[in-house]
Amino acid sequence: MTDLLTLENLGNLLMLCFLQAVLGFDNLLYISIESQRAPVAQQKAVRFWGIVLAVVLxxxxxxxxxxLIDALxxxxxxxxxxxxxxxxVNFATCVFVFGGVFIIHTAVQEIAHMLTIENLGTDMSDQRGKPAWKVVTLIVITNLIFSFDSVLSALAITDVFPILAFAIILSGLAMLVLADGVTAFLEKNRMYEVLGLFILLIVGxxxxGEAGQAAAHAMHDDSLALRVFGYEIxxxxxTTFYFSVVVLxxxxxxxxxxxxxxNAERRSGRRH
Incomplete structure (x- = not known):
């Protein structure tokens, strides 16, 4: 235990917490959006259990x-x-390809669903028709997909398992605290839900893009980088990703x- 209480491990823990906070934003956004598809009475429980199960997994x-990092x-x-x-093509390549396609499909599906809504002022029960267990399952699966990137980044900082696990637990607690607030904000400002879905599209x-370099980075061999029609992925x-998000x-x-x-000028013009 005393071997863990070192300045190096403390510094690594702080760095990992920062990393989890940065990489976990898109994850929290997805959880907040997807939980709204469950029945209203069960949305808070869906977010809680979705995050808890995802952190454990x-x-x-x-x-x-x-x-198994070497074998993978x-x-x-x-x-x-x-x-x-x-x-x-290695394990990481497959995960990134599957994860990217899954997230892009989810974002496009939700955007298409929004376009089919004829009256946004009507009862939202039709949009919240997914069973709670299905929403929790989607949250857990997507969290694991998001986490693969953060796990690989975390392993680049330290391989001390207790430190890594503690950072993940802290990030899970932060998501539990912030999830309800983010969801409430999206409920009051529904135009930002569309923005969130397009951010998820970019994440996919x-x-x-990460899939193109996964095998090359793992084996330190540039010849293994994926190329499509002669162009390297x-x-x-x-930096580019977060700049794009800020611009959006x-x-x-x-x-x-x-x-x-x-709208205010138009209302003023009609009154005059």
């Missing part, structure tokens, strides 16, 4: 990753179709303010 995933790094096979599709694209940097948020805020101003 994330720790299990972390344990497996710490034990070896490519299962190497694609060799010159000029069409080339590169290595980011994961697909390069992951989007975290600013555009939405300015657009909302401009729309309110126009």
């Amino acid at each position: 994330r720790i299990v995933l972390l344990f497996v990753m710490v034990r 790094a070896e490519p299962f096979f190497v694609l060799n179709f010159p000029g069409i599709l080339e590169g290595g 694209v980011v994961l697909l 390069v992951p989007m940097s975290k 948020v600013l555009v939405e805020v300015i657009q909302s303010g401009y729309t309110r101003k126009l």
Whole structure:
């Protein structure tokens, strides 16, 4: 126990908590949006159990990753179709591809569902028709997909399992505290739910980009990077991702303010 109480481990813990907070934002956003598909009376319980189960499974995933990281790094096979599709495929590649496609499909499906709503002022019961267990399952699966990126990043900082597990538990507690507030905000400002779904769409694209370099990074061999029609699939940097998110948020805020101003001027013009 005393071996864990070192300045190095404390510094790593603080860094991991910061990392989990940054990488967990899109996860929290998804949880808040998806929980609204459950019956109103069960939404809080759905968020609670979805986060708790996801954190437990994330720790299990972390344990497996710490034990089997070398075995998972070896490519299962190497694609060799010159000029069409080339590169290595390992476990991380498969997870990132599946995760990216799953998240993109979820975001597009929810956006399409919004476009089918004829009257936003009517009863929302139709939108909240998913059984609670199904919503919890989706939250847990998506949390695991999101967590793969953060687990790999965390392992780059330290391989001390208790420190890694404690950071994940702290991030889970933070999500439990913030989830209700984020959901309440989205309920009052539903236009930001659309913004959130487009951010998730970008996250899916980011994961697909990570798939291109997964095998190459693991084996330190650039020849294993995925190439489609001769073009290397390069992951989007975290700086670019968060810059894109900030721009989207600013555009939405300015657009909302401009729309309110126009509506106020129109109402004033009709009165005169």
